[in-house]
Amino acid sequence: NAGVTQTPKFQVLKTGQSMTLQCAQDMNHNSMYWYRQDPGMGLRLIYYSASEGTTDKGEVPNGYNVSRLNKREFSLRLESAAPSQTSVYFCASSGTPQGEQYFGPGTRLTVT
Amino acid sequence: TQLLEQSPQFLSIQEGENLTVYCNSSSVFSSLQWYRQEPGEGPVLLVTVVTGGEVKKLKRLTFQFGDARKDSSLHITAAQPGDTGLYLCAGATFGAGSYQLTFGKGTKLSVIP
Numbered sequence: 373n374a375g376v377t378q379t380p381k382f383q384v385l386k387t388g389q390s391m392t393l394q395c396a397q398d399m400n401h402n403s404m405y406w407y408r409q410d411p412g413m414g415l416r417l418i419y420y421s422a423s424e425g426t427t428d429k430g431e432v433p434n435g436y437n438v439s440r441l442n443k444r445e446f447s448l449r450l451e452s453a454a455p456s457q458t459s460v461y462f463c464a465s466s467g468t469p470q471g472e473q474y475f476g477p478g479t480r481l482t483v484t
Numbered sequence: 485t486q487l488l489e490q491s492p493q494f495l496s497i498q499e500g501e502n503l504t505v506y507c508n509s510s511s512v513f514s515s516l517q518w519y520r521q522e523p524g525e526g527p528v529l530l531v532t533v534v535t536g537g538e539v540k541k542l543k544r545l546t547f548q549f550g551d552a553r554k555d556s557s558l559h560i561t562a563a564q565p566g567d568t569g570l571y572l573c574a575g576a577t578f579g580a581g582s583y584q585l586t587f588g589k590g591t592k593l594s595v596i597p
Contacts, residue, residue, distance in 0.1 A: 376526075402582070403581075403582040403583070405584075412589065413589065414572070414587045414588060414589035414590055415527070415572070415574075415587040416587075417584065417585075420582060420584065421582075422580055422581030422582035423581060423582075426581065428580050430584070462526050462527075464526075466582065466583060470514070470515045470517070470532050470534060470576060470583070471514075471515070471517075471576045471578070471582070471583025471584075471585065472517055472529050472532055473517075473527075473529070473574075473585060474529070475526030475527050475528070476526050477524075477525055477526050478524075478525070478526055
């Protein structure tokens with residue numbers, strides 16, 4: 373089992389460029405999440421998907437869109453990247469009784 | 485907005501010392517989870533506490549959930565260099581069909597050999 377995988381691991385974008393971060397899980401979990409982690413700010417929820425076919429905004433959704441492609445895959449899209457979106461992005465999935473989450477290795481994004 | 489205040493933010497100790505990390509909130513959570521994160525990796529779940537007053541032990545790590553289910557602590561006995569990392573607490577609430585986690589900002593622990 374690979375758990376939660378994310379691609380790419382590193383990315384550098386210029387302001388205004390777009391990109392999609394990919395996430396997949398092989399644990400048959402219903403719920404999936406996207407977070408960003410910034411120094412001094414902790415992990416902040418961007419979007420989540422409670423189940424296939426549903427998505428909801430988290431704490432910091434502005435500038436992002438998501439797609440729950442199927443039960444396994446949940447992608448995060450930056451339509452027009454801004455320097456403020458420089459961060460480490462983590463995808464997570466959950467399917468346990470108490471909502472414990474399993475995280476991917478992260479994508480380190482720099483926007484110049 | 486639910487907040488989890490985690491303290492201390494940074495901790496540097498000698499191998500063999502004991503330490504406690506605190507996680508406090510004014511909100512009630514259905515569970516409190518502790519994660520550990522190493523540089524360049526995602527957080528990894530250590531433990532979940534569910535019942536008020538619950539105590540769980542994981543080798544040299546002891547986790548406690550407050551009676552009112554608003555706060556938690558992590559105590560490490562005889563810290564080892566391998567305990568070095570970022571420790572995150574997270575409170576779970578259920579809504580809109582799934583659990584959401586509110587994370588504290590973390591405690592960065594360095595254990596010096």
